[in-house]
Amino acid sequence: MKNERTYYDKVHRWGKISSISALAMMLSVPIAICLYFDIWPSAAGVFKGLLKIVPLFWTVAIIEVITYAPLLGAGGTYLSFVTGNISNLKLPCGLNAMENAGVRANSEEGEVISTIAIAASAITTTLVIALGVVVFSPLLPYLTAEESFFAPAFKQILPALFGALAAGYFGKYFKISILPIAVGIVVLIFAPKLPVGTLIPITVIFSLLGAHIMYKKKLV
Amino acid sequence: MDFKESGFMYLLGGLVVLFVTGQSFFFLIRAWKQGLKLGLPKQKLKGTLASSVLFTLAPALAILATVITLAGALGLVVPWIRLTVIGNISYEVTAAQSILEAFGVPGGLAVEITDKEVFAAAVWVMTIGSVLPLILMPLFLKKIQAKIGKALNSNAKWSDLMSAAAFIGLIAAFIARAVAGAGDENIVGDGAGVLSIIALLSSIAFMLSFELICRKFDLKWLEPFAMPLSMLLAMLLAALASQTLPESFVTIEWRG
Numbered sequence: 362m363k364n365e366r367t368y369y370d371k372v373h374r375w376g377k378i379s380s381i382s383a384l385a386m387m388l389s390v391p392i393a394i395c396l397y398f399d400i401w402p403s404a405a406g407v408f409k410g411l412l413k414i415v416p417l418f419w420t421v422a423i424i425e426v427i428t429y430a431p432l433l434g435a436g437g438t439y440l441s442f443v444t445g446n447i448s449n450l451k452l453p454c455g456l457n458a459m460e461n462a463g464v465r466a467n468s469e470e471g472e473v474i475s476t477i478a479i480a481a482s483a484i485t486t487t488l489v490i491a492l493g494v495v496v497f498s499p500l501l502p503y504l505t506a507e508e509s510f511f512a513p514a515f516k517q518i519l520p521a522l523f524g525a526l527a528a529g530y531f532g533k534y535f536k537i538s539i540l541p542i543a544v545g546i547v548v549l550i551f552a553p554k555l556p557v558g559t560l561i562p563i564t565v566i567f568s569l570l571g572a573h574i575m576y577k578k579k580l581v
Numbered sequence: 582m583d584f585k586e587s588g589f590m591y592l593l594g595g596l597v598v599l600f601v602t603g604q605s606f607f608f609l610i611r612a613w614k615q616g617l618k619l620g621l622p623k624q625k626l627k628g629t630l631a632s633s634v635l636f637t638l639a640p641a642l643a644i645l646a647t648v649i650t651l652a653g654a655l656g657l658v659v660p661w662i663r664l665t666v667i668g669n670i671s672y673e674v675t676a677a678q679s680i681l682e683a684f685g686v687p688g689g690l691a692v693e694i695t696d697k698e699v700f701a702a703a704v705w706v707m708t709i710g711s712v713l714p715l716i717l718m719p720l721f722l723k724k725i726q727a728k729i730g731k732a733l734n735s736n737a738k739w740s741d742l743m744s745a746a747a748f749i750g751l752i753a754a755f756i757a758r759a760v761a762g763a764g765d766e767n768i769v770g771d772g773a774g775v776l777s778i779i780a781l782l783s784s785i786a787f788m789l790s791f792e793l794i795c796r797k798f799d800l801k802w803l804e805p806f807a808m809p810l811s812m813l814l815a816m817l818l819a820a821l822a823s824q825t826l827p828e829s830f831v832t833i834e835w836r837g
Contacts, residue, residue, distance in 0.1 A: 368615055375611070377719040379604050384715040386600050387666055390593055391704040397589055402702035410680035410706040418672060422713040430722060431729045432747055436608050438722060442714040444601060445667040448751060450640045456748055457636060457808045458629045462621075466744040467730065473616040474629055480609035481633035484602055487665055489641035490648060491598045494661045513831075514820035516770035517780035518643050520759035521815035524784030525808045527752050529792070534745050541750045545757025549773075553763035553836045560754040568750030572742050581742060 368469065369435060372476075376439035383443045424562050432456075432466060436476035444483040448561060449519060453526050454482040460529055536581055541568035584697060585656025594658045597665055632805030639813055651677065654694050659704055667711045680706040756781065763836040774834030776819050784815030 395401050429447055430438045433455055441451040458478030464470040531538040541564040548563060549555060575581045584590075616626050644664055651660035651673060663673050680703045686692070694700050732740070759781045764771025791807035794800065823831045 371611075373723045375607070376722065379607075380715045380719045383600070383604070383666065384712055386597065387708055387712055387715070390597070390662060391701065391708050393593060394590075394704055395701050398584065398697050398701065400697045400701055402698045402705065406684050407680070407702050407705050410676075410683035410702065411709055413679040413683070414672075414676050414706065414710045418676075418710045419713045422711075423717065426714055426717050426722070427725060428747070430725050432744065432751075435722065435726055436612055438726075439718060440605060440608055442718055443604065443666060445664070445711075446640070446644060446669050449669070450637065450644075452751065454633050454636050458633055458805075461632060461805045461808075462625050462629055465741060466748075467740060470616070470619055470621060473612045473619065473621065474625075476608055476612035477616065477626060477629050478633040480605040480612065481630050482637040483605040484609070485634050485637040486641040486644060487598055487601050487605070489638065490645050490661060490665055491594075493642075493645035494594070494648060494657050510824065511820055513770055513776060513823035514816035515643055515646060517776055517816055517819040518639055518812075519755055520777045520780040521784040521812045521819070522640070523752050523755035523759070524781040524815060525788040525811035527756055528785040528788035528811070529808070530745070530749055530752060532789075534742075534749060537742070537746050538749050538753065541746075541753035542756055545753045546761045549757050549761040549763075549836070553761065553772075555762075557754055557758050557762070560757065561751055564753040564757065565747055565750030568746045568753060569743060572746035573739075576739055576742055 369472075372435045372439070372472075376435060379443065380439060421558055428562060428565055433479065434466070434472040434475040436472060437479040440476070440479050440483055444486065446486065448558065449522070450486065451479050451482055453522060455479050456526065457529075534581075537568065537572040537575060540571035541565075583656060585694070585700060586658055590656070590658040594661050594665075597662050601665055628802075628805040632809060635806060636809040636812075638809075639816065647673075654681075654692060655700070655703065656694075659700075659707075663707050663711075667714065668707075672711055673707055676707040676710045677703050761836060764834065770823075770832075770834075772834040773836050775831050776823060779822050780815045780819045783818045784811045787811035787814050 425447065426438075426442070429441065429452060432452060433441055433447075437451070437455050441447045444451070455475040455478045458474050459466055459471050462470070462474045464474050466475070527538075544567040545560060545564045548560060572581065613626055617623065648657065648660040648664050655677060660668075660673065681694075681699065684696075684699045684702060686694070686696075686699055694703065758773065759777040760773055762773050764773070770776050788807060788811040791803065791811060795804050795807065
């Protein structure tokens with residue numbers, strides 16, 4: 362128990378340091394651009410642009426930190442929120458790894474496995490993008506261009522990814538899966554354009570509520 | 582030379598990549614050591630690493646594709662930086678579009694930005710729009726996780742069920758989108774339709790078959806790859822379907 366406490370404490374200390382350094386690094390990019398090109402955009406213009414996105418983006422950020430933190434573990438959360446692409450990449454990746462390794466999400470083994478998976482995923486993504494930008498940028502349009510053979514495949518990444526993930530999970534937890542899927546479909550029938558980022562908190566809340574009620578009624 | 586892709590901009594991009602990979606390696610090594618200390622077999626840690634890399638390849642290529650998409654307006658380097666740190670496609674496109682509208686640039690993202698002031702403003706808005714998690718985490722993450730951890734540890738069966746339910750809620754949102762969500766009307770194949778259903782159902786079928794094969798022939802080494810392989814095969818099938826089936830059929834998207 363003592364060992365567990367110290368590992369988590371360490372992760373949080375590293376996490377705090379790395380988040381603050383990441384914040385400083387991110388802000389230094391626009392500052393460096395302004396200094397180097399010696400051009401400072403009008404604050405009013407920037408503010409006007411921010412006004413449109415910040416209310417939405419920042420609300421989603423708060424919900425995301427609260428929703429994903431328990432699923433990703435401590436190390437996984439710090440890494441995921443620095444590198445992004447969480448719901449479509451880091452979370453399913455961590456999920457898959459914990460499922461394969463047969464460890465529980467909220468155990469120390471789960472913490473370790475999810476951190477390894479998310480770190481590996483972050484490194485792979487970063488290197489693929491960097492290599493792509495430097496080496497493959499002339500080639501990539503041929504892969505993803507409208508007329509390329511692979512173009513339709515790239516548009517179906519998410520159904521393909523979540524289908525495979527669902528096959529593993531729904532088999533084991535069939536009863537509690539029906540409600541959130543039904544809720545998701547019903548919501549989209551009435552609001553087909555709802556972004557998936559907004560739909561996630563809704564289906565997660567219904568899934569948690571449904572599972573909790575079934576547990577209380579001894580149905581699962 | 583285009584200022585958006587000058588040596589200075591590439592230098593900035595390189596530094597960001599160094600930071601992100603360095604941080605990830607740091608956490609990876611610490612977690613690996615802790616895993617060994619906890620008595621997790623090395624084989625399991627290696628399996629986790631290998632399957633995560635494979636799992637990430639296709640989505641990483643998709644992210645690369647979005648970098649290229651945004652590069653038309655912003656040059657290669659800024660989308661590269663933004664999608665390496667926190668960024669995701671829907672945020673970055675919205676943020677960039679919003680600043681172009683604020684500065685009254687006609688054509689929005691479809692047109693290359695040539696004004697340095699607009700360019701700098703876009704970088705500011707894209708950055709500030711997405712930094713909030715980096716402020717929230719150092720302040721609250723430990724408290725959030727301590728609270729949740731306490732609630733979860735008091736009842737193991739309930740807590741396992743709850744974490745499974747949270748995962749399932751996430752998966753359900755994407756399944757629902759593949760079944761009933763409208764896509765971007767400018768992108769064929771983005772909304773729910775024949776192709777999204779083919780991809781969804783075939784990846785479920787591939788996954789179930791892999792699981793069956795693994796169990797029947799006791800192929801432990803294959804297990805970590807079942808999921809990434811199912812995903813890639815389903816994508817390939819979607820590409821094949823759109824080549825071989827009649828176009829009027831595969832392009833059906835019932836929600837637009």
